[in-house]
Amino acid sequence: MSNVNGKAYAMNVVTPMKPWKQYVLRFLFFLLRTFKPLQSKLINLSFIEFARWAIVPRDSFPRLSLAQEKEELSYDYLFFFSNFNGTWNQYIDAFSAVLSTELNLIWRLSEKFPGSVPVTPFKSYITHVQVDTDYYYNAYPNATANDVKAAVIVQDAVDELARKNASLSPQQFAEAYLAFVLQVQAHLGETGEPPVAC
């Protein structure tokens, strides 16, 4: 079991849903996908690298052979996969504190979801419906989502200064370099090993 690789945690959550509710949920996700401002809280929770929800209707589990028994389920299932930075508790606490309304809209459609506030029954529920990861790969294990965002800003700034460089006098370059340093100085945090919780 390896839910953690470097600074990323892999979470898998599986919850049952009455079949008619999938249509409501699909509509909610359509709104979330279409109207980008609705994603602002998710974006501001800047420790999420990648996350996805997948609705799996009860008759949609892949069946690759007639010898494979056909599933006979009465619920549809909502799968949530997240790649986040930090600890499980920090993640659930932040979700509960910042995204409670949105999470309630999504997971209230799952059976027995207690609501994301108060946090204690929410954590108990997530613990119950979470499935551990057997293998987790991370291409940049020492970098968080914020590190990647910062690195992209630095890269863009370097590329911009490189483009200007050839046409500038030393004095003009010194001024452009100062502006460059001011632009990137908040984005130079060092990546490295994750802290070890003792």
Place this chain on the structure above:
Amino acid sequence: MANQNGVMYGLTIFSPIIDDDHVTPSHDLQLREYFASLPTGPESPFAQAPFTHLARLFVLDDVVFVGKPSKEEHLKSKYLIFESNFDGDLDTYLMGLVRYAPEHVDATWSHCVGYPGIADAAAFVRYMKACQLETTFYFAAVNSQTLTQTLKALQTQRLVAEFIASHQASKPAALQHAFAAFLMELRAQPLPRPGRATIERTLQTGGHNE
């Protein structure tokens, strides 16, 4: 398409695991044993094959019963779930897995129902697509960068910090000259290997959680 967000593709694969009473240990247990022995760093098959940012594999033994009054039910098959976040298109990615990590593909999906093997890469791609589930909503914090661009940017960020720190009192002409040399050095740097820790940290801050 919900599977994509910018250049990123969110792949979700559910492969039914072979249920054979005559096989010991069972196929799901063999998979778990294999995953436990698989390297997660630069030697990982996902580092050998291109484009993967983060990926996971796990066995779904059953669905979860959340308590009454909901109904208790069970899956008839166990499923191997493969969740991957990569850049590019699906066919190229799956072909890359076959090309660069064939032993891993075989060692993993040979425990699954209907796996056609890797001799015919196109058949493998068709098999994976038959096991694919559509993502309903996909979020990527950074959706504009390929893996190569991300690794390069992280490398640049570290080297820029070092450059700035070591050129704080330089005169304009010397600074410009040093920056030009720095750019050449930056371009000559080999791309960091995916899955590799970026740098050994020498700064010791101490404390339980730092």
